Every structure is written in structure tokens, then in C-alpha cells.
Amino acid sequence: MPHSVPARVDLDHRLAPNMKPRHxxxxxxxxxxxxxxxxxxxxxxxxxxxxxxxxxxxxxxxxxxxxxxxxxxxxxxxxxxxxxxxxxxxxxxxxxxxxxxxxxxxxxxxxxxxxxxxxxxxxxxxxxxxxxxxxxxxxxxxxxxxxxxxxxxxxxxxxxxxxxxxxxxxxxxxxxxxxxxxxxALFKGDLSTTSIIQEWALYADIALNGKIIKKDALVELDTGTATVIGPLVDVIAIFKAASIQYVVQTSKDSGTSVTGYFPCDRPPTLGLSIPSQSNATAAAKQNSKLVSHHSSTFNIAPDQWIAADNGSNNCTAILSGTDAFPIPDLWVVGQREFSRLYLKWH
CATH class of the missing domain: 2.40.70.10 (Acid Proteases)
Structure with missing residues (x-):
């Protein structure tokens, strides 16, 4: 559920006091x-x-x-x-x-x-x-x-x-x-690390076809959400850039929302770049050991894009937009983004 977010803070390492490792x-x-x-x-x-x-x-x-x-x-x-x-x-x-x-x-x-x-x-x-x-x-x-x-x-x-x-x-x-x-053993290569704002919100860049189209997006990582929901204006811009058909609807109770439809066999390539380029640059200048000095882009897996198969090679996208969140620029990124990824909260 979207909620108020304080000013940016560094990653917080909370350790159990005087404890040997227990996992x-x-x-x-x-x-x-x-x-x-x-x-x-x-x-x-x-x-x-x-x-x-x-x-x-x-x-x-x-x-x-x-x-x-x-x-x-x-x-x-x-x-x-x-x-x-x-x-x-x-x-x-x-x-x-x-x-x-x-x-x-x-x-x-x-x-x-x-x-x-x-x-x-x-x-x-x-x-x-x-x-x-x-x-x-x-x-x-x-x-x-x-x-x-x-x-x-x-x-x-x-x-x-x-x-x-x-x-x-x-x-x-x-x-x-x-x-x-x-x-x-659960992942290959190096982890991309970043600072958090609160548990579990961070800043990331939004990438479409490998190109950054939204810098320093406020992102909540939410395993309790099945899809990806972003600000209405940003999501419409993505649909236009990816040539995805979309429908805008307005409700008295839930505000304005946008839903996208794409050819099932041609999903877009959209992902998060973590840490954001600005955070990675700052970390490199400060020689931070907590935040990665380079951004890595994690795309939504192609087979995770389908929220509903409508037949005739037409599918509803898992990405949608809304203007109803209390924080207007918030992205709620659900577990479809996490498929085949290793996520560590610390």
C-alpha cells in the first residue's frame, strides 16, 4: 500500500545485538x-x-x-x-x-x-x-x-x-x-546494491529498450502486489514510446487509471536500473562500500508481461498507471519484476 516517504537516508545495517550468525x-x-x-x-x-x-x-x-x-x-x-x-x-x-x-x-x-x-x-x-x-x-x-x-x-x-x-x-x-x-548459490555475478529511503523504498531509473526514460523514480518493492503500477503520466508516456495501445478510465472512487494492451508475442522491454545513475555516480565519488558504483538494469522477463490473454494475440500488460496514490510520483513494483531475480533486504 503506498504510504508517506521521508527524506532520502542511507542503507541501515541492523544487527541483532551480541549474536552469532543465525540463519x-x-x-x-x-x-x-x-x-x-x-x-x-x-x-x-x-x-x-x-x-x-x-x-x-x-x-x-x-x-x-x-x-x-x-x-x-x-x-x-x-x-x-x-x-x-x-x-x-x-x-x-x-x-x-x-x-x-x-x-x-x-x-x-x-x-x-x-x-x-x-x-x-x-x-x-x-x-x-x-x-x-x-x-x-x-x-x-x-x-x-x-x-x-x-x-x-x-x-x-x-x-x-x-x-x-x-x-x-x-x-x-x-x-x-x-x-x-x-x-x-542463488545468483550469478555481483549483487547491485543501493540505499533505501525506508523499508522497502528506493530510487531507481526506469529503462525502456535499454534506454533510461525516467531518472530517480521513487520505487516501492512490493511482493504483495502482482503487477507494476506507476504514475499515470509516466505510464502513458511509456505506452506511447513502446507503441502499446492503451485505455484511460476515470472513476469517482479510484481516480484515473490507464491499462495497456500489446501483441502477446511481442512484449516490450522495460526494467529498473539499480542503483539510479545519480546514486551510482555519488557512490563512486564518495568511494562508498554500500552502494554500487555502476547501475545494472533488470528487465521484466518477457513471459511475465501478460496480466490477461484476451485472445487473437492481444494481451493486457502487467504495467498500469494511476493518479490515485497518495504519493503522486510513486511506482509500486510487484513480484512480476522479481521473477528469476535474487533480492536481499538489509
């Missing part, structure tokens, strides 16, 4: 363009929870949370609004419920954690896919009144060290979530 590797899986892991929350076992780097809270869908022996009812309510709730990148919705403290277990690692037990919506349904969600973003976007997000809890409680995680999303419906580890 864990867990399998995640894809369903309906979202990625899920298996979690225990209190006495609720084997919950299928969405892995989301675009939000911060652990929320269990209505009727699924069972209090464990260490459960504490905080007698506090929460309200959390999500964007891009549908597998096509559309949709918004609000979740409300009650806050508890209870252990949250993911594979071999457990944190004592504030969690939300959601109430059903007006139609008696759950907004979040499967059994709920685990946010891997920072405290800046939490709706739990200052309670630590799950990954922060793991670090603060000494369960993971150093305080970093990595994600790989394969093209076979299987992926990997690494806690506290950098697995060089």
Missing part, C-alpha cells in the same frame, strides 16, 4: 499471483499467509486465529487499509479487528509478536487471500500502534543475525525466503 531457509509458494509461506500463529497451525514486503503487520483472516497458551488480548483494535488487493493489481480494502500478542512460528524460527485477528467485512468475507498476511516492511507503515513488525521482532529477539532477508521467486511456483543469510 534459516524456508520454502514459499505461488498461488493466483501471490506468494505464501506456512506459519503457526498461537494455536493456529499451518496457516497459509501472504508474504508482503509492502506492508508491516501480521493479520489472520476471520475465524482462523486460535489463542495459544501465551496469548495476551491487548484489548486494542486495529484498522489497516491495503492497496492492490487483487491479483491483477487492482482493488483496495480495509481490514479491522483485535490485537493479540502470541508466538508466530515460520519454519524453525519463532518470535513473540503482536498479531491482528481480523473481523469479516460487511459481506462476511475476508479481504486478504488465503489465511492472512505477514508484512516484511518497516515500522513506518505499521497500523499496530508501534508494535514491531515480524521480521523486526526476529532481529530484536535475537532469532536472526545478521538482520537481513532475501527472496527468490522461481518460475515454477516455488521460491525461497532466507532469514539472516546471503546465499551466493
Amino acid at each position: 534459516f531457509v524456508e520454502t514459499i509458494s505461488e498461488a493466483n499471483n501471490f506468494w505464501f509461506g506456512s506459519f503457526d500463529v498461537g494455536n493456529s497451525k499451518n496457516l497459509t499467509l501472504l508474504i508482503d514486503t509492502g506492508s508491516s503487520d501480521v493479520i489472520v483472516n476471520p475465524g482462523l486465529y486460535k489463542e495459544g497458551p501465551h496469548s495476551v488480548d491487548t484489548h486494542s483494535k486495529f484498522i489497516n487499509t491495503y492497496g492492490t488487493t487483487e491479483s491483477d493489481g487492482s482493488g483496495t480494502g480495509t481490514v479491522t479487528g483485535t490485537l493479540y500478542n502470541d508466538p508466530v512460528k515460520f519454519g524453525a524460527v519463532t518470535a513473540y509478536q503482536t498479531i491482528g485477528s481480523a473481523q469479516p467485512d460487511a459481506n462476511g468475507e475476508a479481504l486478504i487471500p488465503a489465511d492472512g498476511i505477514v508484512g516484511f516492511a518497516g515500522l513506518e507503515v505499521s497500523s499496530f500502534h508501534g508494535a514491531s513488525p515480524f521480521f523486526h521482532s526476529l532481529c530484536e529477539q535475537g532469532k536472526v543475525s545478521p538482520c537481513r532477508f532475501g527472496i527468490t521467486l522461481g518460475d515454477n511456483g516455488k521460491g525461497t525466503l532466507l532469514l539472516g543469510a546471503l546465499d551466493q
Whole structure:
């Protein structure tokens, strides 16, 4: 979900205090363009929870949370609004419920954690896919009144060290979530590194056919979004430059949006250049050891471009535009961009 972003800050290395290295590797899986892991929350076992780097809270869908022996009812309510709730990148919705403290277990690692037990919506349904969600973003976007997000809890409680995680999303419906580890066997070459603004937003350049067309774009890396959504004006410019047909629609509730359509056998070549050229230049001048001195462009894989196959060699693009985000120049880059890439958050 888009949110307010503070001034640019350097990459923050958070280490678990006085801890020897502790790392864990867990399998995640894809369903309906979202990625899920298996979690225990209190006495609720084997919950299928969405892995989301675009939000911060652990929320269990209505009727699924069972209090464990260490459960504490905080007698506090929460309200959390999500964007891009549908597998096509559309949709918004609000979740409300009650806050508890209870252990949250993911594979071999457990944190004592504030969690939300959601109430059903007006139609008696759950907004979040499967059994709920685990946010891997920072405290800046939490709706739990200052309670630590799950990954922060793991670090603060000494369960993971150093305080970093990595994600790989394969093209076979299987992926990997690494806690506290950098697995060089999962990628080739050198990592491109950059500074973050907050967890997990950064500056990148947008490249079309290998040429930079947008410098220093504000990008949120969001595994809980299935598509790529950019500012309306920028996306229309990209569609025009790539000769992609598009339709602009205006809604009283959701503002103006643009959707693109392209020949299924001729997807465009669009990607992120990380770090942005300006950040890479600054890092080289400062001889920074944290930020790469050269930019690398990571293109969306051609087979990831199709949001919907409309027949007759006409496909809906995963890229769309909107003017409804609270931050007008924000790009929300979902997991289609991450296919076959190794991403490390630190």
C-alpha cells in the first residue's frame, strides 16, 4: 500500500545485538499471483499467509486465529487499509479487528509478536487471500500502534543475525525466503546494491529498450502486489514510446487509471536500473562500500508481461498507471519484476 516517504537516508545495517550468525531457509509458494509461506500463529497451525514486503503487520483472516497458551488480548483494535488487493493489481480494502500478542512460528524460527485477528467485512468475507498476511516492511507503515513488525521482532529477539532477508521467486511456483543469510548459490555475478529511503523504498531509473526514460523514480518493492503500477503520466508516456495501445478510465472512487494492451508475442522491454545513475555516480565519488558504483538494469522477463490473454494475440500488460496514490510520483513494483531475480533486504 503506498504510504508517506521521508527524506532520502542511507542503507541501515541492523544487527541483532551480541549474536552469532543465525540463519534459516524456508520454502514459499505461488498461488493466483501471490506468494505464501506456512506459519503457526498461537494455536493456529499451518496457516497459509501472504508474504508482503509492502506492508508491516501480521493479520489472520476471520475465524482462523486460535489463542495459544501465551496469548495476551491487548484489548486494542486495529484498522489497516491495503492497496492492490487483487491479483491483477487492482482493488483496495480495509481490514479491522483485535490485537493479540502470541508466538508466530515460520519454519524453525519463532518470535513473540503482536498479531491482528481480523473481523469479516460487511459481506462476511475476508479481504486478504488465503489465511492472512505477514508484512516484511518497516515500522513506518505499521497500523499496530508501534508494535514491531515480524521480521523486526526476529532481529530484536535475537532469532536472526545478521538482520537481513532475501527472496527468490522461481518460475515454477516455488521460491525461497532466507532469514539472516546471503546465499551466493542463488545468483550469478555481483549483487547491485543501493540505499533505501525506508523499508522497502528506493530510487531507481526506469529503462525502456535499454534506454533510461525516467531518472530517480521513487520505487516501492512490493511482493504483495502482482503487477507494476506507476504514475499515470509516466505510464502513458511509456505506452506511447513502446507503441502499446492503451485505455484511460476515470472513476469517482479510484481516480484515473490507464491499462495497456500489446501483441502477446511481442512484449516490450522495460526494467529498473539499480542503483539510479545519480546514486551510482555519488557512490563512486564518495568511494562508498554500500552502494554500487555502476547501475545494472533488470528487465521484466518477457513471459511475465501478460496480466490477461484476451485472445487473437492481444494481451493486457502487467504495467498500469494511476493518479490515485497518495504519493503522486510513486511506482509500486510487484513480484512480476522479481521473477528469476535474487533480492536481499538489509
